[in-house]
């Protein structure tokens with residue numbers, strides 16, 4: 001599904017226009033004075049509706065996608081080259097599971113530009129550019145409609161913020177102003193749009209394993225990634241999903257040790273299939 005077609009009404013709109021249109025429409029709906037806009041192709045068309053009917057004073061109403069909230073959402077999380085795509089490949093064979101891989105190809109080529117490559121070359125200059133686009137494309141992944149009852153996603157808008165943006169900021173490579181702008185965007189999105197996750201499957205690896213797999217995969221942009229980078233990402237994941245000392249975890253976590261060879265990993269995925277598909281966030 002193209003990025004622009006679902007809820008934004010065309011990528012040619014600027015981010016400010018999108019933000020204003022969304023806020024205005026949301027206000028109209030929250031105020032209860034007007035019925036939701038029903039124009040085809042408009043932001044929040046018939047596919048969006050309000051989740052609850054609380055009063056505006058303690059308003060926690062969010063936009064949701066009609067019908068999509070009944071589907072099971074599983075996010076596969078883990079370090080770079082931990083085996084997420086390989087895991088998704090395995091589950092993609094099931095007819096009731098729709099697999100949504102990370103849109104890395106878009107990050108490597110947006111209208112002829114490569115924000116992923118630029119970010120690795122000069123994170124201070126291009127970190128905001130990449131992460132803004134990651135946030136948009138991940139939101140699109142979360143909101144797109146899928147026919148299957150189970151949706152299995154690679155990573156999430158949450159790890160984009162809590163792991164990668166956080167890492168850029170903490171390491172001093174993202175200026176304060178960039179971090180604040182991204183954070184305000186993230187807060188607005190998560191406060192106003194329902195992004196349900198029923199289960200996080202954490203592929204837990206050592207950074208050494210990821211380093212070896214990264215070398216084997218040999219993606220051009222990632223050739224200069226040092227071991228320390230993977231160690232830092234690993235620690236951020238551990239603090240978020242295992243120690244639970246950094247950020248709110250949006251769903252229960254199933255940890256799958258993922259340093260094993262491929263046959264053993266596939267066996268573990270099969271062993272956990274029922275547990276994964278039984279997940280339903282309360």
Ligand SMILES: Nc1ncnc2c1ncn2[C@@H]1O[C@H](COP(=O)(O)OP(=O)(O)O)[C@@H](O)[C@H]1O
Nearest residue numbers: 080081082083084085086213217260261262265
């Ligand atoms: N269990 C495994 N043992 C050895 N190599 C693996 C294993 N799982 C994946 N790989 C390989 O490691 C690389 C990274 O895997 P990938 O699934 O692309 O990771 P991710 O999507 O997490 O970045 C790929 O070359 C893949 O073929």
Ligand SMILES: Nc1ccn([C@H]2C[C@H](O)[C@@H](COP(=O)(O)O)O2)c(=O)n1
Nearest residue numbers: 079080081102104134159160164222
């Ligand atoms: N928010 C993000 C998400 C991913 N990346 C980078 C990390 C990798 O180089 C690449 C894809 O990750 P993988 O699926 O291989 O784990 O994108 C990032 O910089 N920011």
